[in-house]
Structures are given as structure tokens and as C-alpha cells.
Amino acid sequence: MSKPGIIVHGGCGRIDESTIEERQAGVKQAAEAGWAILSQGGSAIDAVEAAVVVLEDLPLFNAGRGSVLNREGRVETDAAIMNGATLAAGAIAGVTGILNPIRLARRVMDASPHVMLIGDGAELFARSQGFVRCDPRELIVERRQEEWEREHGTVGAVACDQAGRLAAATSTGGIANKLPGRVGDSPLIGCGTYADARVAVSCTGDGERIIRMTLARLAAFLHEQGGSAQQATDQALGQLEAQLGGEAGLILIDASGNAAFAKSSHRMPVCAISETGVILQC
Ligand code: GLY
Numbered sequence: 001m002s003k004p005g006i007i008v009h010g011g012c013g014r015i016d017e018s019t020i021e022e023r024q025a026g027v028k029q030a031a032e033a034g035w036a037i038l039s040q041g042g043s044a045i046d047a048v049e050a051a052v053v054v055l056e057d058l059p060l061f062n063a064g065r066g067s068v069l070n071r072e073g074r075v076e077t078d079a080a081i082m083n084g085a086t087l088a089a090g091a092i093a094g095v096t097g098i099l100n101p102i103r104l105a106r107r108v109m110d111a112s113p114h115v116m117l118i119g120d121g122a123e124l125f126a127r128s129q130g131f132v133r134c135d136p137r138e139l140i141v142e143r144r145q146e147e148w149e150r151e152h153g154t155v156g157a158v159a160c161d162q163a164g165r166l167a168a169a170t171s172t173g174g175i176a177n178k179l180p181g182r183v184g185d186s187p188l189i190g191c192g193t194y195a196d197a198r199v200a201v202s203c204t205g206d207g208e209r210i211i212r213m214t215l216a217r218l219a220a221f222l223h224e225q226g227g228s229a230q231q232a233t234d235q236a237l238g239q240l241e242a243q244l245g246g247e248a249g250l251i252l253i254d255a256s257g258n259a260a261f262a263k264s265s266h267r268m269p270v271c272a273i274s275e276t277g278v279i280l281q282c
Contacts, residue, residue, distance in 0.1 A: 002160055002161070002162060002163065002164035002255055002256060002257050003160070003256060003257030003274060003275060004038040004039065004159075004160055004161050004162050004257060004274065004275070005038070005159065005160050005253060005257040005258075005259050005272065005273065005274035005275075006031050006034040006035055006038060006047055006048070006051060006157060006158070006159040006160075006253070006259075006272065006273055006274075007031070007157070007158055007159075007251045007252075007253055007259040007260075007261060007270065007271070007272040007273075008027045008030045008031040008034065008051050008055070008155075008156070008157045008251070008270065008271050008272075009027065009154075009155065009156050009157075009202065009204055009249060009250075009251045009261065009268055009269065009270050010023050010026055010027045010030075010055060010061050010153070010155055010268070010269035010270075011061060011062055011153030011154045011155060011172075011204045011249075011268065011269070012153075012154075012204045012205050012247055012248060012249035012263050012264075012265035012267065012268040013153065013205070013247055013265050013266075013267065013268075014265070014266055014267065015267050019060060020267070020269075020282050022060055023060060023061075023269040023282060024269055024271070024280055024282050026054070026055060026058045026060060026061060026269070027055070027269045027270060027271040027280070028271045028278070028280055029054050029058075030051040030052070030054040030055045030155070030157065030271070031051060031157075031271040031272065031273045031278070032273065033050045033051050033053070033054045034047035034048060034050050034051035034157055034159055034273075035047070035273040036050075037050055038159060038160075038161050038162070041161075041162055042161065043161050043163075043165060043167070044083075044084070044085075044159040044160055044161040044165045044166055044167035044200070045081070045083045045085075045106075045165075045167040047157070047159040047161065047167070048081065048157040048158060048159050048167045048168060048169035048200075049081060049102055049103065049106050049169055051157035051159075051169070052079075052081075052102040052155055052156065052157050052169045052170070052171050053100050053102060053103065055155035055171070056099070056100050056101065056102060056155065056171055057099075057100070059141040061153055061155050062153025062154060062155070062172060062173045062174075063077070063079075063101070063153070063154065063155040063171040063172050063173060064077065064099055064100055064101060064102075064139065064171060065099060065138065065139050065141065066139070066141045066173070067139055067140075067172070067173020067174075068153070068173040068174060068175065068176040068177075068178075069140065069173075069176065069177075070174070070177065070178045070179065070180050070182070071177050071178065071179060071180065072180055074096060074136060074180070075096055075136055075139040075140060075173055076093075076094045076095065076096060076173070076174065076178075076180065076181075076182075077092070077094075077095050077096070077098065077101040077139070077171070077172065077173055077174075078091075078092065078093045078094070078095075078101070078171070078172050078173075078174055078183060078184055078186045078187040079091065079092055079095075079101035079102045079104070079105040079169070079170065079171040079172070079186065079187055080092075080105050080116075080168075080169070080170055080186060080187040080188070080189060080192065080193040081102060081105045081106050081109055081167070081168070081169040081170075081193070082109075082167065082168050082169075082189060082193055082194060082195040082200070083109070083165075083167050083195060084165060084166030084167055084168070084195030084196045084197055084198075084199070084200050085165040085166070085167075085197065087195075087196060088109050088110075089109055089115050089189050089193075090105045090106055090107065090108035090109025090110070090112070090115065090116075091105050091108065091115060091116040091117075091187035091188070091189065091193075092104050092105050092108060092116065092117055092118065092122040092187060093116065093117075093118045093119070093122070093183045093187045094118050094119040094122070094181060094183060095118075095119065095122045095123060095126075096123070096136040096139075097123065097133045097134050097135070097136045097139075098123070098126055098131060098133070098134070099134050099138070099139070101171050102169055102171045103131070104122065104125075104126050104129075104131060105169075105171075105187070107125075107126075107129050107131075108122075108125065111129060112125060115189065116187060118183070119181075139173075153172070153173070153204070154170060154171070154172035154184075154186055154192070154203075154204040154205075155170070155171050155172070155204075156168070156169060156170040156171070156186075156192075156193070156202025156203070156204060156251060157169050157202060157251075158195070158200035158201060158202050158251050158252060158253045158259075159200065159253060160200070160253050160254070160255060160256075160257045164255045164256075166195045166196070166197070166198075166199065166200035166253060166254075166255060167195050167200055168193050168194060168195040168200040168201055168202045168216070169193070169202065170186040170187075170192050170193040170202045170203070170204075171186065172184060172186040172192075172204075174186075174207065175207065184207025184208075184210075184211070185203060185207040185210035185211045185215070186203075186207065188211060190214045190216055190217035191203070191207075191210055191211045191213075191214055191215060191216060191217075192204075192207065192210055192211075192215070192216060193216055194216035194217050194219075194220055196220060197255065198220065198223055198224060198254060198255055199219065199220045199223045199229070199232070199252055199253065199254050199255070200252070200253050201215075201216040201217075201219045201220060201250055201251070201252045202216070202250065202251050203215050203216050203248060203249070203250045204248065204249045204250070204268065205246060205247050205248025205249055205264070205265065206246035206247055206248055208246075209240060209244040209245070209246040209248065210240070210248055212244060213236075213239065213240045213243065213244060215236055215237075215240055215248065215250060216250070218236045218239060218240075219232045219233055219235075219236035219250060219252055220232070222235045222236055223252070223254060228258065228260075229252050229253065229254045229258040229259065229260040230258075230260040230262075232252060232260070233250055233251075233252045233260040233261060233262045234260075234262050236250065236262075237249070237250060237262040237263070237264060240264075241264050246264075247264055247265040248263070248264055248265070249261065249262065249263030249264065249265060249268040250262060250263075251270065257274060259272045259274070261281075267282055268281075268282070269281070269282040270282070
């Protein structure tokens, strides 16, 4: 029997220090939602989806409602989910008008023959699956523009269930002032999101750099090569910093339930829950 556990992040980058407590409360609420599933014998894939939905619903985080705006003042969301037990994955990119993009990514995984759908095609699929389209303005919350520009907010969760199955989920509005059509690392399997039988990883930070480093898969590779959860996480981030720089963070959990995180930015709200208790950091 594996030790179940979940670790959640709320994005890296400089944040308004007055929001730290609220951000910590948010990642804790998300981790608790996932843990409620794991502790009752539920699956890692359901746990990470539930955790990310909580963060998408909280306007303080850059995912779902509260996502940053692109250069045209519109929200375009990206999300991915991956089941490490089956290597099944689902992702969406450039989607407007869906309150919980991670649920749509999950549906792409479960109900389509594809891994990723984008833009209008993803929204057409959403409608065919009974998702209710919201007014895209519902996703926009008022915030100071400079605050958006400092943040690389993204949210993510990785979990290990009682059977040792792993899963990862990541959701984001991307980066502020992005060109319409820009896609970051979060929905790209192996870049911002990855899970297999050994590890599950979710990344946050400068997507253009994370993509070129295939950061999530790099962390998985370093773990495969014998690194512990913490070593793989630290070394993957170290390679990103050494070769490309930028701000980033990642969370990782292995099939024994060992959770780890690393960040090169000043702040990254993180909450991990397992049978041994709760770890909360920012
Ligand atoms: N890491 C999120 C993004 O760059 O879109």
C-alpha cells in the first residue's frame, strides 16, 4: 500500500505581500479537497481535479475566474491533466468562456480520442459535452495591472492515491499581456504537466523557458535516474536556472507518496497533505 498524499501550488512570482494569508488559505482549501478524496480511497486523478477546481474558483489565483488578460483584454485559459497509471492525458488551450478549464481538460482525456483541443474547437467540444458556456467577462476580476505583470500565477496539484497511482493537473490564464493565441507550458504534456507510474509533476513560472526545458519530464527523468523526490525537483529547477534562467517552481510526488517542491521565485504558495499532516508554505 502506498502512502497517499497531495501537494498543491498556487503559482510563483512576486505577489502582493498583503495577500499571503489568503493565498495560503486557498492552497490549503484546495489540498483539503483533494485529500478528502484520497483519504476515502478515491483516485489520484479525481483528487487533483478537485484541488484545481477549488483554485480556479478563487479569484486571487491566475486560473479560471481571476485569469490574467491578454493584449486584447480577453482571458484565454490553458489546462492539462494526466493520469500516471494509464498515461492518459487531456489538455485545452486558448479557451474562453469555461469557468473550470481543468474539468474540460479531464473531459478531453475521458471522452475524446485526442490529447489536446484548442480555441473554438475546444469550445465546440465543451458544448457537445454539456458544458455551459459562461460570459467570458465572468472570468475577469478587477486587479491592478502591475500586480498581474509581476506574477507568473498558475495553479497545480499532484497526488498519489492509496493504490500508488499518480496524477497531475495544471491550470492557468497564462501570462499578462500575452499575444492572443499564445500557449504556455501548463497544457503541454511533459512541459508544465506530467505523470507516469513513478512521479507526477506540475510546474509554474515562465512558460517560454519551461517549455524549452521540458521541465516536468526533466524532473521525471532525474527521478528515474535514481534521484529522490526532492533531488529530482531541485536538480530540474537547477538545470532550468543554469541554462535559461527565469522564475519557476514545481511540485512533484512519487509512487511512495514522497512530495517535494522547489522554486526560484520569492514566493510560491504550497500546501501538502498526507497521513503525517499538513505542510503549508508561501
Ligand atoms: N506557466 C504558465 C504560463 O507561462 O503560461
